[in-house]
Structures are given as structure tokens and as C-alpha cells.
Amino acid sequence: MSSQPESGSGRPDVLVHRLRSFALPFLALLRNHFAVLDPCTDSPDSPAHAFLARRAGHTRALVCVGPTPVTANDLRVLPSLRVVIGTSAGVDHIDLRECRRRGIAVTNAGAAFAEDVADYAVALLLDVLRRMSTADRYLREGLWLKNGDYPLGFKLGGKRVGIVGLGNIGYLVAKRLQPFSCDIAYNSRSKKPSFPFPHYSSVHDLAANSDVLILCCALTKETHHLINREVMTVLGDQGVIINVGRGGLIDEKELVQFLVRGKLGGAGLDVFENEPNVPKELFGLDNVVLSPHSAVITPESFEALGELTVSNLKAFFSNEPLSCLIQGE
Incomplete structure (x- = not known):
């Protein structure tokens, strides 16, 4: 790595x-510190690979926006690349194996989104249980006057909540649910002694003991299709699934069938397997709340992410340690 400018702009x-x-x-924030190369604005009518090829000799830092794929083919066009700065918590869209082989460092958003995603997860759960979105539609469509009171929802207090993944987001979800007197347990790759919640090494067993x-x-x-037919079966016909991770964690076809047939109590989904395509069978279900991958989208979270991104880029160009470094496969 080098602290020397790489372009004629002096940055x-x-x-x-x-x-x-x-x-x-926060593109403007990046432009305050770096010479930003953006094919979507600098060369909107040119193929992305052609744009990359023209700058391949000296481009050593890449900011990957959201879940934009970074494939082995993308990396081959950039032989000088040394760091990929991710702007999402997940890195499943980045070829970590190829990055590791090439000696390319990869970072993610770390905890920049954690509080907002945790808030959203609890909001989805409340909405599914209390049917707030559907009650809103019921009122707006004049059905309160026509048909009387809306059907009852379910209380959150005292529910057995299983959290799959007790990292930054999962821990904050647990913390937010404690005042509701929820019985919290979790599944993760290893037990976390500092967390005062029961640990299940199997998601199947966690589901069997959760609402x-x-x-x-x-x-x-x-973790691909971690939530499968067997897990949904033991969760039961009153069970609820909330997903603020990635769509591929759930076997979506099975989930649709379980919900349509009444074999699950409900779902709150912010992410899907083939975004932005969402199974149309879910649209008419009052016990399902759908959200367009927006749990992370607040001005505050993007401000935190912008600061982290700039900080990591400055660290890279100054030969300093990176924050939120991801280990390759």
C-alpha cells in the first residue's frame, strides 16, 4: 500500500x-477526500467492464455499494486492486475466495446499520403479531364502519423468541425484546459466554422451542436455506419468522407454501431470494408484512456508514489497520 496520490487530481x-x-x-463525502471513479455517472453509456479496463492499471481501492456483485471476472479486470470496501453488513455478494487468493482485503459495514436493523426487526415482529398494517388498510377501505372491529392480533409480551445469529444486530434485537419480557434464546456458530441467553447449537432445536x-x-x-421445511414444521402453525438478514437464509418456495396453507402463523420479510422479485402469493396474506429491503435505510445509518467508509479508505492509503475486516473463505 502507498500513501501517494494515484491520479492527477492529487487525491x-x-x-x-x-x-x-x-x-x-454519501458520494459527495467521498469526493471531498478522493478522486471518485463512478461508471454510473462518469460513463453511463459505456459497459462497466470497459470503464474498469481503462483504469485497471492504478485502481487499488473499490467501494462496493449495497449488494452489487463483485465476481472473479470483476476482480480480473482490476489487477492492481488491493481493497474492497463493502457498504452492507453481508458480504455474500463478494467473491471472498478470489479476494483471499489475490491478497485483496475486504471490509463490511460493521455495526453502522445494527441499531436501525434491530429496530426494524422488532417493528416487523410487532406488526405481524398485532396486524397493524392490515388494520390500517381495514380502516382506510371503510371496513371498520361496514364490518365492525378488526380481528384480534397477538401480544408480544412473553413470547419465546429465537434469534438466529447473535452478532451486532442479533444482540441489539435481544436487548430490545427484554423489556417485553420475552423468553430469548439464540443459535450461532459458537456459544457466547458473555450473553445471558440460552444457546442452541441447532436451528431445528431452537425453532422447536420458540414461538x-x-x-x-x-x-x-x-446458512443457505437454513430455514427449511423441517425447521418450519417444528416452529409450528402459530410460529412467526422475521427475516432482516438475507433472503437466501430461507427456502422461499417452502415458506410461501407454509404461509398459504396456514402452516405458519405469519412472517415479516425485509429481504427475499430474488430481489426485487417477491412471490405474489404473499401479497394477499394479512399475516405477512413485506418490506423492500429497507431496514438499513435511515439518514443516521448512512451517515455512520459514510464515516466508516472514508475512515477505512484513509487507513488503506496510509498503511494503517482497517476496521470491520472480513476473513476470506
Whole structure:
């Protein structure tokens, strides 16, 4: 690594890698410190790989926006690349194996989104149980006057809540649920002695002893379709699933069938397997709350992420340690 500028602007070059649909709210902040190369704005009509190839010789830092894929093919176009700065908590969209082979460091958003996602997870759970969104539609459509009181929902207090993944987000979800007197347990790769909650080494066993599963873990080969037919079966027809992790954590086809057939009590889903495509069978279900992958989207979380991104880029160009460093596969 080097602290020397890489472009004629006197500032180091930083490549922004994003799908056109993903905005970067703190792009102006990056431009205050770096020479930002962004194919979506600098060369909107040119293929991304052509844009990358023209700058391949000296581009050593890449900011990956949201879940924009960083594939082995992308990395091959950038032989000088030495760091990928991720702006999401998950890194399943980045080829970590190829990054490790090439000696490319990878970071993620760390805890920048944790509080907002934890808030959202609890909000989804409350909405599913108390049916707030559907009650709102019931009132707006004039059905309160026509049909009388809306059907009862269910209380949150005292529910057995199983948290899958007790990292930054999962721990904050647990902390927020404690005042509701929920009986909290968790599943993670290893037991966390500092956390005063029961640990289950098996998600199946956690589900069998829970009324609610809240998914906060990363998507990996091991966690893909972690919530499958067997897990949903033991969770039961009153069980609720909340997903603020990644869509691929759940076997979505099975989930749809369980919900449509009344074999689950409900679901709150902020993420899906094939975004932005969402199974249409879910649209008419009053016990399902759907959200367009927006748990992380607040001005405060993006401000924190912008500061972390700039800090990590400055550290990289100054040969200093990176924050939120991810280990490759």
C-alpha cells in the first residue's frame, strides 16, 4: 500500500462499484477526500467492464455499494486492486475466495446499520403479531364502519423468541425484546459466554422451542436455506419468522407454501431470494408484512456508514489497520 496520490487530481483514486439502481447517499463525502471513479455517472453509456479496463492499471481501492456483485471476472479486470470496501453488513455478494487468493482485503459495514436493523426487526415482529398494517388498510377501505372491529392480533409480551445469529444486530434485537419480557434464546456458530441467553447449537432445536424466529445471521454456503421445511414444521402453525438478514437464509418456495396453507402463523420479510422479485402469493396474506429491503435505510445509518467508509479508505492509503475486516473463505 502507498500513501501517494494515484491520479492527477492529487487525491487517491477510488472506484465506486454499483448497480444503477443503488444510490450512494454519501458520494459527495467521498469526493471531498478522493478522486471518485463512478461508471454510473462518469460513463453511463459505456459497459462497466470497459470503464474498469481503462483504469485497471492504478485502481487499488473499490467501494462496493449495497449488494452489487463483485465476481472473479470483476476482480480480473482490476489487477492492481488491493481493497474492497463493502457498504452492507453481508458480504455474500463478494467473491471472498478470489479476494483471499489475490491478497485483496475486504471490509463490511460493521455495526453502522445494527441499531436501525434491530429496530426494524422488532417493528416487523410487532406488526405481524398485532396486524397493524392490515388494520390500517381495514380502516382506510371503510371496513371498520361496514364490518365492525378488526380481528384480534397477538401480544408480544412473553413470547419465546429465537434469534438466529447473535452478532451486532442479533444482540441489539435481544436487548430490545427484554423489556417485553420475552423468553430469548439464540443459535450461532459458537456459544457466547458473555450473553445471558440460552444457546442452541441447532436451528431445528431452537425453532422447536420458540414461538418466533428472527434471522440476523450472514448468508454463507452453510446458512443457505437454513430455514427449511423441517425447521418450519417444528416452529409450528402459530410460529412467526422475521427475516432482516438475507433472503437466501430461507427456502422461499417452502415458506410461501407454509404461509398459504396456514402452516405458519405469519412472517415479516425485509429481504427475499430474488430481489426485487417477491412471490405474489404473499401479497394477499394479512399475516405477512413485506418490506423492500429497507431496514438499513435511515439518514443516521448512512451517515455512520459514510464515516466508516472514508475512515477505512484513509487507513488503506496510509498503511494503517482497517476496521470491520472480513476473513476470506
